[in-house]
Amino acid sequence: MRMVKSVNFKEELEKKTKQAEEIVLSFLPRAQGFPGKIIEAMNYSMRAGGKRIRPVLLQASYEMLGGRGRTAWPFMAAIEMVHTHSLIHDDLPAIDNDAYRRGKKTTHAVYGEAMGILSGDALLNYAYETALSSLSDPEYRDRKIQALQILARRSGIGGMLGGQSVDVENEKQGSRNISSQELDYIYLNKTSALLQAPLEMGAVLAGAGEHETAAMEQIGMKAGLAFQIRDDILDVTSSLEELGKPVFSDAKNQKTTYVTLYGEEKAEEIVQELTREAMEILEKLPGEKDFLMELLRWLALRKK
DSSP states (O other): OOOOOOOOHHHHHHHHHHHHHHHHHHTOOOOOSTTHHHHHHHHHHHTSOOOOHHHHHHHHHHHHTTOOSSTTHHHHHHHHHHHHHHHHHHTSTTTTOOSEETTEEOHHHHHOHHHHHHHHHHHHHHHHHHHHGGGGSOTTHHHHHHHHHHHHHHHSTTTHHHHHHHHHHHHHTTOOSOOHHHHHHHHIIIIIHHHHHHHHHHHHHTTOOHHHHHHHHHHHHHHHHHHHHHHHHHHHHOOHHHHSSOSSHHHHTTOOOHHHHHOHHHHHHHHHHHHHHHHHHHHTSSSOOHHHHHHHHHHHHOOO
């Protein structure tokens, strides 16, 4: 695995995160009229901060593979809306019952449980409205339709929602000691799917071929699994102040994680191996890939 060029990654990440933030927020609806409260709740969650990892990944994939201009912008906003919808619902009393997210009160803690449910639903729907708005410009129409299909597949029952349902089912039925295969299914769908999606979408929107798009899918799968295992590790090693959400929540909910299955040291080794494999795949792709290389490394080593 080659060494990544020495670049000021922190500055570049801050620049790209700020740009992604501006793009995402530019697509939010105005809170007005009779449904003003639900729109306010949607926007509260979207404006609560966060690393904007998924839109940054989408833009990095798009630009690395030759994409230029604003074609990817609605999809950057849409993937972040889908992700934020999942966080709103994860935090609900019926699922994780968390009162803090990103260092702030969760949506249901501020607006009530019913509005938490409805605003999550509304945000998921608005994600598709936003992505579909790209079709008003006929340029690259086929690419946009393919990106829409990826977004729908990765966020639905064959992806994020499917993985979330198995996770919830095991929790609520008291199946605490699930197998490693079932845990992998949950992680690969609940988490990896929404890291695969932006990398794949960026590739197809840039006009990349099947080989490059499939490679991005594999990179997202491995990076996503590493990302979730890192979350498992942080849940037992970080703090509320550093992480921005409650720690030891997995233990509180008696959840099986990579840490409970393999121990912290082995879980760390798996994160490193998955990241190495993802970077080796990325190495073989065309384009300027230094930023994306460093981003994969940062996702694996992050402290929050």
